[in-house]
Amino acid sequence: MKTGLALAALLAFSAAPAASEVQAAASVDANAAGVRIAPELYGQFAEQLGEGITNGIWVGEDSPIPNIRGYRADVVEALKALHVPVLRWPGGCYADTYHWRDGIGPRAKRPVTLNHWWGNNEENNAFGTHEYFDFAELIGARTFLSVNVGTATAGEAKDWVEYVTSPSRSTLAGLRRANGRDKPWKIDYAGIGNESWGCGGNLSAEQYAPLLRTYGTFVRQDHGPKIVAVGPSGDDYAWTEEIMKSHDKFDFLSLHYYTLPTGDWARKGAATGFSEAEWLATFAQTRRIDEMIARHSTIMDKADPGRKVALAVDEWGTWYDSAPGSTALRQENTLRDALVAATNFHIFQRHAERVRMANIAQIVNVLQAVLLTDGARMVRTPTFYAFLMYRPFQGGSALPVQVESPRLSAGATAVPALDVTAARGQDGSILLGLVNVDPDDSAAVDLSIAGVRGRRISGQLLTAPAMDSRNVFGAAEEVRPVPFGGARWSAGKLRVSMPAKSVVVLTLK
Ligand code: AHR
Numbered sequence: 292m293k294t295g296l297a298l299a300a301l302l303a304f305s306a307a308p309a310a311s312e313v314q315a316a317a318s319v320d321a322n323a324a325g326v327r328i329a330p331e332l333y334g335q336f337a338e339q340l341g342e343g344i345t346n347g348i349w350v351g352e353d354s355p356i357p358n359i360r361g362y363r364a365d366v367v368e369a370l371k372a373l374h375v376p377v378l379r380w381p382g383g384c385y386a387d388t389y390h391w392r393d394g395i396g397p398r399a400k401r402p403v404t405l406n407h408w409w410g411n412n413e414e415n416n417a418f419g420t421h422e423y424f425d426f427a428e429l430i431g432a433r434t435f436l437s438v439n440v441g442t443a444t445a446g447e448a449k450d451w452v453e454y455v456t457s458p459s460r461s462t463l464a465g466l467r468r469a470n471g472r473d474k475p476w477k478i479d480y481a482g483i484g485n486e487s488w489g490c491g492g493n494l495s496a497e498q499y500a501p502l503l504r505t506y507g508t509f510v511r512q513d514h515g516p517k518i519v520a521v522g523p524s525g526d527d528y529a530w531t532e533e534i535m536k537s538h539d540k541f542d543f544l545s546l547h548y549y550t551l552p553t554g555d556w557a558r559k560g561a562a563t564g565f566s567e568a569e570w571l572a573t574f575a576q577t578r579r580i581d582e583m584i585a586r587h588s589t590i591m592d593k594a595d596p597g598r599k600v601a602l603a604v605d606e607w608g609t610w611y612d613s614a615p616g617s618t619a620l621r622q623e624n625t626l627r628d629a630l631v632a633a634t635n636f637h638i639f640q641r642h643a644e645r646v647r648m649a650n651i652a653q654i655v656n657v658l659q660a661v662l663l664t665d666g667a668r669m670v671r672t673p674t675f676y677a678f679l680m681y682r683p684f685q686g687g688s689a690l691p692v693q694v695e696s697p698r699l700s701a702g703a704t705a706v707p708a709l710d711v712t713a714a715r716g717q718d719g720s721i722l723l724g725l726v727n728v729d730p731d732d733s734a735a736v737d738l739s740i741a742g743v744r745g746r747r748i749s750g751q752l753l754t755a756p757a758m759d760s761r762n763v764f765g766a767a768e769e770v771r772p773v774p775f776g777g778a779r780w781s782a783g784k785l786r787v788s789m790p791a792k793s794v795v796v797l798t799l800k
Contacts, residue, residue, distance in 0.1 A: 312788075313727065313734035315696040315709040321742035325688025325715050329601075329647040330376035331433070332639050333678060333685050336606060336650035338383030339418070340409045340657055341619025347655030347664050348426060349418040356667045361417075362426050365669045366655060369662055370430045373678050376685060377479065379435040379605055379650045380423050384408035384490035386482070387441030391451045394419020395470050408490055410618030420455060424476040433479040435519070435605075435650070438510060440484030440502055441492045449509035452478060456515070480648070481516035482605065483507055486547065488524060496533035507540050517542040519603050519648075523587065524548075525579075531587050535594040543603040543648060546587060549610040549658075550577040550631055562611040562623040563759040567730050570627060570758050571701035573609070574728045577631050578706060580607070581638045588645045601647035607635060608652045608659030608674075620657045625759040626770050626792060628659055629673035633726045633794045636681050637712040643689040663764075670762045673753070673770040680751050680772055680796040683722055687714035690721075699729060709734055721746065721799040723785075730758055730792050738785040746799035748785075750775035754793035 337343055350356045350363055357364040381389050388407045394416040395401075401416040418426075427434050436455075438448040450463055456475045457464040464475070483506045484491045487499040494502075499521060507518045520537075522544040523530040534544060552560030552573040560569055584602060591600060609631055611622045632651070639646045651674070655662045661675040690713040698705035712724040721743055727734040752775035762768045775795055777788040789795045 311732050313697060313708045313729050313732050315694065315734055316737045316739075317692055317694045317709075317711040318739040319711075319713040319721075319723070319741065320691045321713070321715065321721055321740050323691050325690050326643040328640055328643050328684055328687050328689050328714060330374075330685035331648040332636070332643070332646065333373075333375075333681065334377040334379065334435075334605075334648055334650040335375050335432070335654040335661070336379040336383070336652050337654045338657065339381050339385045339389070339406060339414060340383060340653070341621055342664065343653050343655055343657040344418050347657075347662070349422065351417060359429065360425065361422065362429060363664070363669070366662055366664070367429055369669070369671055369675065370654070373661065373675070374682055374685060375430050375432040377435050377648065377650065378427050378430070378432040378654070379437065379482070382437055382485055383606075384485060386437035386485045387439050387491040389439050390443060390447065391420055391454070395421065395454075395466070412618070420451070421470060421472055424455065424472075434477065435480040435482065436478055436516070437482035437485050438506065440487060440506055445506045445509045448506055449512075452481070452510055452512055452515060478516040480519055480543070481510045482519040482521070482545065483510065483541070484521050486524070487521040488527070488530060491521065496530045500534060500537050503534065504537055504540050519543040519545055519605065522546045522602070526583050526586070528586055528590055531590045535591055535600070538591075538594045538600050541600065543601050544587075544591065545603045545605045546583065547606040548580045548583060548604065549606070549608060549652070551610055552576060559610055559612050563625060563761070565759065567758070568702065570730055571699055571706060571728070573627060573631060574634060574706045575701040575704045577634055578638070580604070580635065581641070584638065584642045584646060588642065591645065598645060602642070602645050603648035603650070604639065604646060605648060605650040606652045607649060610658055622658060623761055624660060624663065624672035624674050625761040626673050626755045627758055629677040629753055629770065630726055630728055630792065630794060632659070632674045632677035633681065633724060634710060634728070636677070636684070637710050637724060637726065640684065640689045640712050640714065665764050668764045670764055671768070671771075672762060673755075676753055676770065676772050677794060680753060680794065681724060683716050683798065684712075684714050684724070687716045687722060689714050709736055711736070711738070716798070723797040723799070725787060725789060725795045725797075727789050727791065727793050733788065733790050736787045736789070738787065739783075740785060743799060744783055745780050748778050748797055748799055750778055750795055750797040752777070752789065752793055752795050754790045758792060
């Protein structure tokens, strides 16, 4: 059922027949200087969990699955197309049990360890430091290590940084060379632990803050990585207050927020076969992050008015019920996930001044993955295509946008049917992203774009027959972008006619 915030929109709806057209409007200020969209906003996260890395990224050099030095060739090729700006590793909860020395040297001699948080699975450590940095180089991603605070020492973290980055003749740098890598790598970002309020040690903010200062001191080093402090879970504003007291000791504050259709961890909701009500509830849940970012930012502004410290939403995405007993966190990925991804891109871009990194959980086979593999087979998920469509926004300048949209009721809350983002691309083109979450009705959106008239339009559309349409192994893709011809200039405005449950990205040149 639709409810209107604006009376005009409400009346338009009550008068409209069942399968009607959503009428919405947006204005974009293309004269504004805009705020840089850090490419890292489109980042990824890979944890040693389920088949996220083993089988998903890494199959080993001897595998019959085509590979490049052990990394799946199909996965590498697909990820290169996304221009993955940054890849966070090795966790996640796994990070706080990970000892980096277990993952270096001849693979046959690496110890078998247990993956404490994820089913106590045996981990042969075949994918370790060299494999991570080599893989990041292969796909062109910046590097982001989460260091172990929960079960290791600041010294262990310091040694890891030295091993990876030192050009010297120190014993650790020599060990790296002996293990096959002469040139140091760069660590772009280092997370000081993960979820220290939970799996990272169940600490209070007061207990974590001194650890952050100590580990940060030894990890940062000269020309070292930018430091990412463990930030709040969702709407824990008290955590942000406390950690921001040490704001001169770090560069990013992380924020973790997962979208559960029901908002209930005991019964999250199904990945497929859900109702319209659950579809809308998912968008209501995902949009909660907008307010969270705004409120955390306000708290951060008090300690750091110059906005030197950024927010890194370094875990986000959908999380559905998995098979009973399974710890692999594998889930299906449907058209709904693509619209959730696009909605989040819009929110992050709206807050681009503060949000300068975001890492979806997780890159392959885990939660809202961009790729799924099954033996030698791989599919690009609807979420993959959302990332692909929004790729041109990386490094652009976010422009101010006002949207007037009717709202769709989602239980106790209501979600706008339409959402719009805009940016000036690095080549000067104007980029527009539009999401219509109405599961039934198409939308007509009138865009006034100050400073832009009559430019040549090209576009792409992502939609599918059902809310839970998805791409399955061994069949033609059901959800993939197609050229879009539904936008035209009329009386100085851009009118976009888009189908129900769809995403459109337009380029105006
Ligand atoms: O992404 C899955 C898990 O979610 C991560 O290990 C943890 O950081 C979070 O709770």
